Amino acid sequence: MDNKRKYVIPGDLVTTGPFRPEQNVLLEGNKIISTSIGISEIYDDSVRVIPLTGKYIPKINDLVIAKVLSHTSLSWELDINSCYVGFLPAQDVFGRDFSAHADELTSKLKTGDLVAARIANFDRTRDPLLTISDRDLGKIDSGALVQISPSKVPRLIGKRGTMIQTIEIATNAAITIGQNGWVVVSCESTEGLLKAKKAIQMVDEKAHIANLTDQVKEMLESESES
Amino acid sequence: MASHSVIDELKKTQILELLDQEKRVDGRALDEPREISIETNAVPKANGSAKVRLGDTEVLCGVKIQPDRPFPDMGDKGIFICTAELLPLSHPSVETGPPQPHVIELARVVDRGIRESHMIDLSQLVIEKGKSVVGVFSDIVVIDYDGNLFDACSYAATAALLTSTTPKWTMVDDKPTIVNGEEIPLPTTTIPVSVTMGKIGNHIIVDPNGDEWDSMDARITITTNSDGNICALQKGGNDGFTQEEVVQCGEISVRVGAKIREKLKEAQQGSR
Numbered sequence: 001m002d003n004k005r006k007y008v009i010p011g012d013l014v015t016t017g018p019f020r021p022e023q024n025v026l027l028e029g030n031k032i033i034s035t036s037i038g039i040s041e042i043y044d045d046s047v048r049v050i051p052l053t054g055k056y057i058p059k060i061n062d063l064v065i066a067k068v069l070s071h072t073s074l075s076w077e078l079d080i081n082s083c084y085v086g087f088l089p090a091q092d093v094f095g096r097d098f099s100a101h102a103d104e105l106t107s108k109l110k111t112g113d114l115v116a117a118r119i120a121n122f123d124r125t126r127d128p129l130l131t132i133s134d135r136d137l138g139k140i141d142s143g144a145l146v147q148i149s150p151s152k153v154p155r156l157i158g159k160r161g162t163m164i165q166t167i168e169i170a171t172n173a174a175i176t177i178g179q180n181g182w183v184v185v186s187c188e189s190t191e192g193l194l195k196a197k198k199a200i201q202m203v204d205e206k207a208h209i210a211n212l213t214d215q216v217k218e219m220l221e222s223e224s225e226s
Numbered sequence: 227m228a229s230h231s232v233i234d235e236l237k238k239t240q241i242l243e244l245l246d247q248e249k250r251v252d253g254r255a256l257d258e259p260r261e262i263s264i265e266t267n268a269v270p271k272a273n274g275s276a277k278v279r280l281g282d283t284e285v286l287c288g289v290k291i292q293p294d295r296p297f298p299d300m301g302d303k304g305i306f307i308c309t310a311e312l313l314p315l316s317h318p319s320v321e322t323g324p325p326q327p328h329v330i331e332l333a334r335v336v337d338r339g340i341r342e343s344h345m346i347d348l349s350q351l352v353i354e355k356g357k358s359v360v361g362v363f364s365d366i367v368v369i370d371y372d373g374n375l376f377d378a379c380s381y382a383a384t385a386a387l388l389t390s391t392t393p394k395w396t397m398v399d400d401k402p403t404i405v406n407g408e409e410i411p412l413p414t415t416t417i418p419v420s421v422t423m424g425k426i427g428n429h430i431i432v433d434p435n436g437d438e439w440d441s442m443d444a445r446i447t448i449t450t451n452s453d454g455n456i457c458a459l460q461k462g463g464n465d466g467f468t469q470e471e472v473v474q475c476g477e478i479s480v481r482v483g484a485k486i487r488e489k490l491k492e493a494q495q496g497s498r
Contacts, residue, residue, distance in 0.1 A: 112235040144240065145236055
């Protein structure tokens, strides 16, 4: 597998042949061409490019952290750190019997509020539809927001969640990671909060380095000693 | 920025909670400006220029000096005009197009600080009274935005003017013509320094950064001259200042301004 991975830029030919194009590649004839800067990966029957930079592109079922920008009488508009604006219908929050006359949207969510939401629907032709009607979703009342690059989110989670578990255990913080690169850290002690924030920023800066989990662990341990 | 960016409530609460303990999000004291770095002669072809970094806010100012027709009612004085512009690369919320009201305000506040302090001795910039005078045009572009453009732009314009040199002109055949020879420094009389203070809750903070800028209730920009006298003032935001607060702001602007003036003097001497 490893010998098939290479760095590509938009327009680069990744491979030719009967492959299924997945994320960030185009199929032209039998040529597969990258559409972003990243690392190409060729599997048995498919090809994809893992981006190294870029804005968040919504995917159905992704958990995102969103910020309320404004609202109309029927819905809220949310910033999801993307080129698309998230769209949260009032019915999702008030329930089926929502009435535009009787219910005031700002009573539930107002400009500047942060929410944990899931992408309910998205097909690139319309703005992504969000939902907060699920367990663990909804308005975030406490904690601090850390912003990292959306392409570094998998690194922050780590293989089977190892990286994030390391940080959570060492700092006693509860960390909610949005796929859009926004992360909410809440911790009872200020010290733990700052440490967790520092660790997350470290992952963002050093995402390309191997053995990062060990480095983060080391940093967290050395901090707690001092 | 300003008009479009929305700060999240959690950060706003955090800023206010910290201020209640006399602390700020970036660890500064309430009356402490961010680190200032001034690089003069950043644009080699301009008559004078300066690149100023105030924390993560970065602006560039270039000065062009050229003969111009005087204003009809001010034939015995040179011209000074200051403009400002935000580049779209400075912040995600900045778009191209005609200047927004807050950018117009920015240019006016910077212009006023320099004009009302009489920093440039405009009476020395006359080539022929009523016919031709020297025009000084200072153009500012914002490269990176992280709050408090007023002060960053003001320091850039002041540093650029302090290090500007101008050729000499005389009238030949009714046209201003350059006299060959050395260029002389622009005649300046004082160093104006603006200090912008924000009000969040009941706290007055100096040099608000981007997050503080988005969460403040009111702001006041006070410009002082080298003698420590206030020569220009601009208030913005929806909330107000009490009489005591205005006096307090005045005192802060003199005290903090004096330290920043030393930095501007250093920049001026460093470029010679």
